[in-house]
Amino acid sequence: xxxxxxxxxxxxxxxxxxxxxxxxxxxxxxxxxxxxxxxxxxxxxxxxxxxxxxxxxxxxxxxxxxxxxxxxxxxxxxxxxxxxxxxxxxxxxxxxxxxxxxxxxxxxxxxxxxxxxxxxxxxxxxxxxxxxxxxxxxxxxxxxxxxxxxxxxxxxxxxxxxxxxxxxxxxxxxxxxxxxxxxxxxxxxxxxxxxxxxxxxxxxxxxxxxxxxxxxxxxxxxxxxxxxxxxxxxxxxxxxxxxxxxxxxxxxxxxxxxxxxxxxxxxxxxxxxxxxxxxxxxxxxxxxxxxxxxxxxxxxxxxxxxxxxxxxxxxxxxxxxxxxxxxxxxxxxxxxxxxxxxxxxxxxxxxxxxxxxxxxxxxxxxxxxxxxxxxxxxxxxxxxxxxxxxxxxxxxxxxxxxxxxxxxxxxxxxxx
Amino acid sequence: xxxxxxxxxxxxxxxxxxxxxxxxxxxxxxxxxxxxxxxxxxxxxxxxxxxxxxxxxxxxxxxxxxxxxxxxxxxxxxxxxxxxxxxxxxxxxxxxxxxxxxxxxxxxxxxxxxxxxxxxxxxxxxxxxxxxxxxxxxxxxxxxxxxxxxxxxxxxxxxxxxxxxxxxxxxxxxxxxxxxxxxxxxxxxxxxxxxxxxxxxxxxxxxxxxxxxxxxxxxxxxxxxxxxxxxxxxxxxxxxxxxxxxxxxxxxxxxxxxxxxxxxxxxxxxxxxxxxxxxxxxxxxxxxxxxxxxxxxxxxxxxxxxxxxxxxxxxxxxxxxxxxxxxxxxxxxxxxxxxxxxxxxxxxxxxxxxxxxxxxxxxxxxxxxxxxxxxxxxxxxxxxxxxxxxxxxxxxxxxxxxxxxxxxxxxxxxxxxxxxxxxxxxxxxxxxxxxxxxxxxxxxxxxxxxxxxxxxxxxxxxxxxxxxxxxx
Numbered sequence: 001x002x003x004x005x006x007x008x009x010x011x012x013x014x015x016x017x018x019x020x021x022x023x024x025x026x027x028x029x030x031x032x033x034x035x036x037x038x039x040x041x042x043x044x045x046x047x048x049x050x051x052x053x054x055x056x057x058x059x060x061x062x063x064x065x066x067x068x069x070x071x072x073x074x075x076x077x078x079x080x081x082x083x084x085x086x087x088x089x090x091x092x093x094x095x096x097x098x099x100x101x102x103x104x105x106x107x108x109x110x111x112x113x114x115x116x117x118x119x120x121x122x123x124x125x126x127x128x129x130x131x132x133x134x135x136x137x138x139x140x141x142x143x144x145x146x147x148x149x150x151x152x153x154x155x156x157x158x159x160x161x162x163x164x165x166x167x168x169x170x171x172x173x174x175x176x177x178x179x180x181x182x183x184x185x186x187x188x189x190x191x192x193x194x195x196x197x198x199x200x201x202x203x204x205x206x207x208x209x210x211x212x213x214x215x216x217x218x219x220x221x222x223x224x225x226x227x228x229x230x231x232x233x234x235x236x237x238x239x240x241x242x243x244x245x246x247x248x249x250x251x252x253x254x255x256x257x258x259x260x261x262x263x264x265x266x267x268x269x270x271x272x273x274x275x276x277x278x279x280x281x282x283x284x285x286x287x288x289x290x291x292x293x294x295x296x297x298x299x300x301x302x303x304x305x306x307x308x309x310x311x312x313x314x315x316x317x318x319x320x321x322x323x324x325x326x327x328x329x330x331x332x333x334x335x336x337x338x339x340x341x342x343x344x345x346x347x348x349x350x351x352x353x354x355x356x357x358x359x360x361x362x363x364x365x366x367x368x369x370x371x372x373x374x375x376x377x378x379x380x381x382x383x384x385x386x387x388x389x390x391x392x393x394x395x396x397x398x399x400x401x402x403x404x405x406x407x408x409x410x411x412x413x414x415x416x
Numbered sequence: 417x418x419x420x421x422x423x424x425x426x427x428x429x430x431x432x433x434x435x436x437x438x439x440x441x442x443x444x445x446x447x448x449x450x451x452x453x454x455x456x457x458x459x460x461x462x463x464x465x466x467x468x469x470x471x472x473x474x475x476x477x478x479x480x481x482x483x484x485x486x487x488x489x490x491x492x493x494x495x496x497x498x499x500x501x502x503x504x505x506x507x508x509x510x511x512x513x514x515x516x517x518x519x520x521x522x523x524x525x526x527x528x529x530x531x532x533x534x535x536x537x538x539x540x541x542x543x544x545x546x547x548x549x550x551x552x553x554x555x556x557x558x559x560x561x562x563x564x565x566x567x568x569x570x571x572x573x574x575x576x577x578x579x580x581x582x583x584x585x586x587x588x589x590x591x592x593x594x595x596x597x598x599x600x601x602x603x604x605x606x607x608x609x610x611x612x613x614x615x616x617x618x619x620x621x622x623x624x625x626x627x628x629x630x631x632x633x634x635x636x637x638x639x640x641x642x643x644x645x646x647x648x649x650x651x652x653x654x655x656x657x658x659x660x661x662x663x664x665x666x667x668x669x670x671x672x673x674x675x676x677x678x679x680x681x682x683x684x685x686x687x688x689x690x691x692x693x694x695x696x697x698x699x700x701x702x703x704x705x706x707x708x709x710x711x712x713x714x715x716x717x718x719x720x721x722x723x724x725x726x727x728x729x730x731x732x733x734x735x736x737x738x739x740x741x742x743x744x745x746x747x748x749x750x751x752x753x754x755x756x757x758x759x760x761x762x763x764x765x766x767x768x769x770x771x772x773x774x775x776x777x778x779x780x781x782x783x784x785x786x787x788x789x790x791x792x793x794x795x796x797x798x799x800x801x802x803x804x805x806x807x808x809x810x811x812x813x814x815x816x817x818x819x820x821x822x823x824x825x826x827x828x829x830x831x832x833x834x835x836x837x838x839x840x841x842x843x844x845x846x847x848x849x850x851x852x853x854x855x856x857x858x859x860x861x862x863x864x865x866x867x868x869x870x871x872x873x874x875x876x877x878x879x880x881x882x883x884x885x886x887x888x
Binding site: 061079082 | 441445528671740746
């Protein structure tokens with residue numbers, strides 16, 4: 001039967017793989033299993049096999065594709081420029097269409113609809129906050145339980161969506177912030193740092209009311225039409241802004257791919273998207289944001305895959321941490337996935353845990369109790385495995401603290 | 417019981433793959449050939465490998481070892497079905513003996529992982545194929561792999577001190593060891609480079625080389641391929657053996673630069689990457705000699721890598737070249753041949769001529785220092801007749817190199833690719849001698865059959881008597 005949707009991996013895309021195998025050692029699942037079928041090259045060949053009619057979208061194919069974390073470490077080392085992340089999403093879209101299991105239908109609804117609905121996220125957050133406060137994690141499904149323990153305290157903070165804030169320096173322009181599906185209710189202090197820093201550098205910050213979830217999780221899981229709908233809504237919501245900032249690496253990576261999800265207008269928007277770490281690092285380099293002279297000791301740097309591999313942003317978080325007075329400590333020269341990988345932690349808890357433990361060991365070996373991670377999923381994974389003795393935070397949060405301290409006062413300029 | 421059932425009995429279901437798609441994925445390496453796989457087995461111990469070999473013998477099927485599948489000559493591609501023994505899970509480093517500068521490793525250890533593990537001792541594994549970040553020690557041993565730094569250090573055979581090998585009857589043979597000069601017949605030299613046709617390596621004792629105290633890496637830009645090639649001959653003629661001396665032509669440089677963004681000169685006809693290692697005064701002096709020779713041959717620019725980061729970036733570019741060609745066309749085919757360094761200039765000219773004659777884009781990246789060419793021909797396999805045209809051009813390339821006094825293969829092995837070209841190099845007596853060794857190790861011909869030696873290598877295949885003195 002081959003492929004049936006417009007999302008399918010194309011012959012041109014797959015032909016960019018010449019099977020050189022340079023991706024293999026960078027693939028976490030290949031490293032764990034030694035299986036060709038668990039390697040990027042193997043997965044691409046499986047996609048080709050379906051395209052050429054040597055194989056079907058059957059259970060074997062589904063397992064080969066679903067075992068992939070989607071970390072895209074392979075893509076960053078591919079000299080043939082194979083668009084692995086794109087064809088993976090294409091293959092998943094085929095699976096979602098040809099193999100619509102109950103779990104996949106549920107995910108289509110959760111990732112494609114519920115996350116884009118503010119009321120649903122609020123209700124889920126309220127329930128989660130109660131569970132968290134009561135310590136009643138036993139009522140959660142086993143697969144979710146560990147990730148849940150990595151959540152920050154779900155305090156009843158106000159949301160950023162729909163707000164705007166004026167600059168507190170020479171005006172530089174206007175920046176629009178992606179509120180995100182769970183960033184706003186669960187990680188609002190990251191937004192607080194982002195908004196505070198942008199204002200301090202001279203940006204007026206707007207968090208457009210009409211925006212929705214970026215659609216990354218839906219896209220990665222193969223729910224293409226939902227992902228397209230979310231992309232279109234965001235393109236409209238963010239129209240007219242010169243700078244669009246996201247402070248979750250998974251979101252900024254996905255927004256940068258809107259050219260695929262929302263056509264030419266999406267492409268035009270994608271060109272204006274930056275991850276917060278890129279923006280802040282540049283503002284520090286330009287002297288618009290200060291450097292701290294106060295040494296704060298070591299910080300272990302965890303590179304989110306969708307920052308380092310998908311966006312190739314490596315130096316920016318380190319620059320920011322240095323400006324905060326920290327001494328960045330490298331934990332893994334290959335920057336292998338921590339196993340969180342969006343929904344993977346829930347769908348494949350065993351593999352996720354194994355990779356998470358490796359990452360946690362690397363952090364422990366680095367000898368720092370502060371860990372910087374620029375993505376919420378990685379943060380939860382690390383916190384759940386490192387325990388309360390370690391502090392896991394976004395680099396801009398750590399930097400914002402330093403900036404506030406340098407100013408010698410609580411930041412009155414941040415109106416809440 | 418079926419072959420698959422027996423293997424599952426030994427390894428469990430997780431380490432035996434037999435679905436259609438699994439077998440399809442293991443049916444190919446990094447080259448252009450696709451083979452036929454019956455079942456894939458992933459052993460973790462020597463005993464399991466021995467048992468797999470016995471099971472295969474019982475069922476009368478071939479056994480084909482496979483490492484990371486980065487080979488280009490079809491060495492790991494089973495031609496007539498059989499058990500593919502993937503050694504990727506045998507990736508343990510058993511011992512690093514820093515004092516004796518050697519290590520016992522499993523065949524599935526990745527080349528670069530070994531060097532990383534040896535780094536704290538100031539040591540590394542010298543053979544560094546372009547695929548070193550992915551390829552395995554087992555594959556290096558099987559193919560006697562080389563790499564840029566083999567110019568000064570020699571290829572894998574110079575770095576193997578001992579081997580543990582599973583033989584055709586499942587017995588485990590250990591040859592060599594830490595003693596510098598093992599007594600008896602030195603079987604290591606026969607096993608290294610035998611491409612899985614004589615046995616399966618289950619452990620290797622490899623030499624580790626001290627990291628050089630200092631290094632200089634030069635990127636030299638030329639306006640003609642001839643000038644670059646003449647510089648290579650000139651450097652060697654000046655009495656230098658640089659640690660590495662690599663050439664890339666313009667198309668190749670453009671593809672690599674497009675991916676890497678290392679600031680490589682994309683308008684240059686050719687670039688040379690030259691590296692010298694040793695004590696600081698020595699590397700300074702050698703770098704000066706290279707600069708002088710290059711300048712004499714109209715080098716346009718000579719850039720010295722400022723630091724380790726820039727040096728690493730330049731090498732990353734060189735070692736990613738094969739993958740980068742995917743930007744130019746969906747398929748590529750390359751030949752790994754050798755010519756004497758003194759013939760580089762005219763051979764390169766003829767290489768491009770062959771490309772033109774067959775209407776094939778030719779890209780070149782190679783170990784110029786030892787005359788080891790890698791002409792890559794770009795094509796689209798889905799285009800009817802393209803592959804045949806490529807093979808015809810490829811055969812002509814090999815003939816050209818042999819005619820110019822070179823050899824069939826520099827480092828990638830013979831595999832299936834050059835099997836039928838062996839007669840260009842070897843007399844019937846040579847081939848018969850090799851075939852008799854194969855027969856001694858593998859009387860039933862079940863280890864990686866139809867590889868390396870062409871049909872009819874054995875003299876009695878023609879009904880002729882064995883020539884006197886052909887072997888022992």
